[in-house]
Amino acid sequence: xxxxxxxxxxxxxxxxxxxxxxxxxxxxxxxxxxxxxxxxxxxxxxxxxxxxxxxxxxxxxxxxxxxxxxxxxxxxxxxxxxxxxxxxxxxxxxxxxxxxxxxxxxxxxxxxxxxxxxxxxxxxxxxxxxxxxxxxxxxxxxxxxxxxxxxxxxxxxxxxxxxxxxxxxxxxxxxxxxxxxxxxxxxxxxxxxxxxxxxxxxxxxxxxxxxxxxxxxxxxxxxxxxxxxxxxxxxxxxxxxxxxxxxxxxxxxxxxxxxxxxxxxxxxxxxxxxxxxxxxxxxxxxxxxxxxxxxxxxxxxxxxxxxxxxxxxxxxxxxxxxxxxxxxxxxxxxxxxxxxxxxxxxxxxxxxxxxxxxxxxxxxxxxxxxxxxxxxxxxxxxxxxxxxxxxxxxxxxxxxxxxxxxxxxxxxxxxxxxxxxxxxxxxxxxxxxxxxxxxxxxxxxxxxxxxxxxxxxxxxxxxxxxxxxxxxxxxxxxxxxxxxxxxxxxxxxxxxxxxxxxxxxxxxxxxxxxxxxxxxxxxxxxxxxxxxxxxxxxxxxxxxxxxxxxxxxxxxxxxxxxxxxxxxxxxxxxxxxxxxxxxxxxxxxxxxxxxxxxxxxxxxxxxxxxxxxxxxxxxxxxxxxxxxxxxxxxxxxxxxxxxxxxxxxxxxxxxxxxxx
Amino acid sequence: xxxxxxxxxxxxxxxxxxxxxxxxxxxxxxxxxxxxxxxxxxxxxxxxxxxxxxxxxxxxxxxxxxxxxxxxxxxxxxxxxxxxxxxxxxxxxxxxxxxxxxxxxxxxxxxxxxxxxxxxxxxxxxxxxxxxxxxxxxxxxxxxxxxxxxxxxxxxxxxxxxxxxxxxxxxxxxxxxxxxxxxxxxxxxxxx
Numbered sequence: 001x002x003x004x005x006x007x008x009x010x011x012x013x014x015x016x017x018x019x020x021x022x023x024x025x026x027x028x029x030x031x032x033x034x035x036x037x038x039x040x041x042x043x044x045x046x047x048x049x050x051x052x053x054x055x056x057x058x059x060x061x062x063x064x065x066x067x068x069x070x071x072x073x074x075x076x077x078x079x080x081x082x083x084x085x086x087x088x089x090x091x092x093x094x095x096x097x098x099x100x101x102x103x104x105x106x107x108x109x110x111x112x113x114x115x116x117x118x119x120x121x122x123x124x125x126x127x128x129x130x131x132x133x134x135x136x137x138x139x140x141x142x143x144x145x146x147x148x149x150x151x152x153x154x155x156x157x158x159x160x161x162x163x164x165x166x167x168x169x170x171x172x173x174x175x176x177x178x179x180x181x182x183x184x185x186x187x188x189x190x191x192x193x194x195x196x197x198x199x200x201x202x203x204x205x206x207x208x209x210x211x212x213x214x215x216x217x218x219x220x221x222x223x224x225x226x227x228x229x230x231x232x233x234x235x236x237x238x239x240x241x242x243x244x245x246x247x248x249x250x251x252x253x254x255x256x257x258x259x260x261x262x263x264x265x266x267x268x269x270x271x272x273x274x275x276x277x278x279x280x281x282x283x284x285x286x287x288x289x290x291x292x293x294x295x296x297x298x299x300x301x302x303x304x305x306x307x308x309x310x311x312x313x314x315x316x317x318x319x320x321x322x323x324x325x326x327x328x329x330x331x332x333x334x335x336x337x338x339x340x341x342x343x344x345x346x347x348x349x350x351x352x353x354x355x356x357x358x359x360x361x362x363x364x365x366x367x368x369x370x371x372x373x374x375x376x377x378x379x380x381x382x383x384x385x386x387x388x389x390x391x392x393x394x395x396x397x398x399x400x401x402x403x404x405x406x407x408x409x410x411x412x413x414x415x416x417x418x419x420x421x422x423x424x425x426x427x428x429x430x431x432x433x434x435x436x437x438x439x440x441x442x443x444x445x446x447x448x449x450x451x452x453x454x455x456x457x458x459x460x461x462x463x464x465x466x467x468x469x470x471x472x473x474x475x476x477x478x479x480x481x482x483x484x485x486x487x488x489x490x491x492x493x494x495x496x497x498x499x500x501x502x503x504x505x506x507x508x509x510x511x512x513x514x515x516x517x518x519x520x521x522x523x524x525x526x527x528x529x530x531x532x533x534x535x536x537x538x539x540x541x542x543x544x545x546x547x548x549x550x551x552x553x554x555x556x557x558x559x560x561x562x563x564x565x566x567x568x569x570x571x572x573x574x575x576x577x578x579x580x581x582x583x584x585x586x587x588x589x590x591x592x593x594x595x596x597x598x599x600x601x602x603x604x605x606x607x608x609x610x611x612x613x614x615x616x617x618x619x620x621x622x623x624x625x626x627x628x629x630x631x632x633x634x635x636x637x638x639x640x641x642x643x644x645x646x647x648x649x650x651x652x653x654x655x656x657x658x659x660x
Numbered sequence: 661x662x663x664x665x666x667x668x669x670x671x672x673x674x675x676x677x678x679x680x681x682x683x684x685x686x687x688x689x690x691x692x693x694x695x696x697x698x699x700x701x702x703x704x705x706x707x708x709x710x711x712x713x714x715x716x717x718x719x720x721x722x723x724x725x726x727x728x729x730x731x732x733x734x735x736x737x738x739x740x741x742x743x744x745x746x747x748x749x750x751x752x753x754x755x756x757x758x759x760x761x762x763x764x765x766x767x768x769x770x771x772x773x774x775x776x777x778x779x780x781x782x783x784x785x786x787x788x789x790x791x792x793x794x795x796x797x798x799x800x801x802x803x804x805x806x807x808x809x810x811x812x813x814x815x816x817x818x819x820x821x822x823x824x825x826x827x828x829x830x831x832x833x834x835x836x837x838x839x840x841x842x843x844x845x846x847x848x849x850x851x852x
Contacts, residue, residue: 233751235751240748242748273678277681280681281681284685291692295692295695295696297692297695297696311696312696315689315692315693315696318689318692319689322685322689323682323685323686323689326681326682326685327682329678329681329682330675330678330679330681330682333678334674334675334678370688370691372810373691373692373694373695374691376694377690377691377694377695386746386747387746388746521782521785521786579833581755581833582755601786601787601788602758602788609785609786609788611786
């Protein structure tokens, strides 16, 4: 019964979404405040209905209702409760329910937080959100219904892919979707601005918290995903340039560019059209990711099962959403008035450089992901693009980006003093040179790229700290004055420093783990001892263990340093009888300086093949991403964003959108 | 160029710029639509039901000394798997190949595609070696003969050494249960 209730709620939500898309626009066109004022109510209703639908699906999964096709195909009665819950979005249909629920959540949040927005603008934003919702709800109801029944009901389900049976599934997809779907707000704000025919500083101020929230979620989502790949797949790596990873990375790059260009628009009132374009593009790339993952166009380890009718439907959605917005852009954007100009050496120019580099990086990833498809369409030739391409193209783009970063944060608006800024970066330059020399002298003289990586990281970290120190006049005035200045700084300024520090730490982690990783593969018998990177590793023994829905061989390792026990690690090879699949659980001991990463392989005569890795500083990658996200959250908490924008138009009255 | 010309020329050039995103997107959309018309996973091969191409590949140094050649095919139905250590989906399908070889007794030969010797050997030591013979195809020439466009790809070969089925992309348990194993059995797997 609850399943039908959920299905019914989904249908109702579809109807409400159509109303939400049409009625407010009619209201704005007719200057009818009643019709336009319907938008927030519709957004609230949609959120309620989709919450109901989502809850109904969760209940069906938790209660092992195998008369529901979706539950039968993806669940099993012996599956642990956590995975019954997380398994709701571990499949195509269920994940779409989560997708539209989050979309409705953002719509509702805009309706709540947007009461200070001009009514016509709010009505338009919510109408666009409703339009996106209607498209996806139609997609679900017509091609991918999670509430479809199965008759007669089977006794038990088919089980969930064992790789997905991991706590990571509970957090990674929701975070990722919060990011993907969160960028729909940028899209709606951009479309509403184009419809109104006005973009100005207050528009950027309204937009920024939403973009920030989505960006924080996507940052965490990608970091969680890469961490999950690291410990669950047992290959010792954390990023594979897989099409699906790229699909989440492209909106992140574009979204990062958007965050920065929105600052220029907010502070200086310029880069209007570019910011609008980026806002559209960021969400377009999110949609493209959805298309790539669900249509079966590209093969990937992550892809959902696909069928052609779904692909055509998502392509139609993509065409109307992206094509429509670009058409509107081509029609409306030329009429936008340009903002004030700026000198080639200025904060604005630095942020333009940031945008150019991030934009090029996005294009690089885009090309690498879609090139095989394009080439085949044009010439019939078939190729695959691997990590070597991305290493050769993406990494070089990051070098100037990191080089320019501290310089840009110190330049003044409008016209900057490059010589003065470089002088203030003396300490950062010294730190960079020292880092490079230390790496060359103490660690490995034959690794110039590692030296470059550490130098850039030191440059960014020390440069960002110098910028903050300069703002609070550290060591130039008494410490208590500096502290008072620090507390008086706008949170967003401190937030930027923190986010840039996080980026520096990520660079450290990537460089160190790429350059300093030690790997050893050997056959070990229980009781045997080996040595890796100064650690004495003993395979204590292998035992058989039983999990709730799997059996496993569990290897216990002890790692010692100078005779002292450092860590006891367990690595498992699990066999899932329902799905007839094996998974590997790496034994990992994480610390700030290094990860011990031990994996048990196949039996080999008397012993077992084992793979031992020591990954230096690898945790800094995820730690750095976490710090970046903290920076984003802190910026969200900035008072200036919360108080709301100064009214650009006389209060709440209904303002007709475009003048002829 | 005088001033009035410049003023007149400017808006036109800018309009063209504003149309650029839409135009670029149209091209991308065309490719995406093309992508839907073909199934990326199962591609018909021009070689289906034809004898496998002539080839002789050297071994991966340090693994064995046999290598892999056309003359190794035939006699028993078997699989030929094209793989590389740098290919992520190959790792994903590797346990399945291992299971086929160890539990189902399927002969699996490998073509190691555009790979480094060291990397390929490390891959096999790490993940296990389900292959009977492996040929090293460093420049990808032989893979072209087979019509391979990316890794992994898996071919089903019958007793006469003819290609009977081609699978593009990683094998999944369902592919193996529904297509590969039934076909191998039909071709007489384990009959002799």
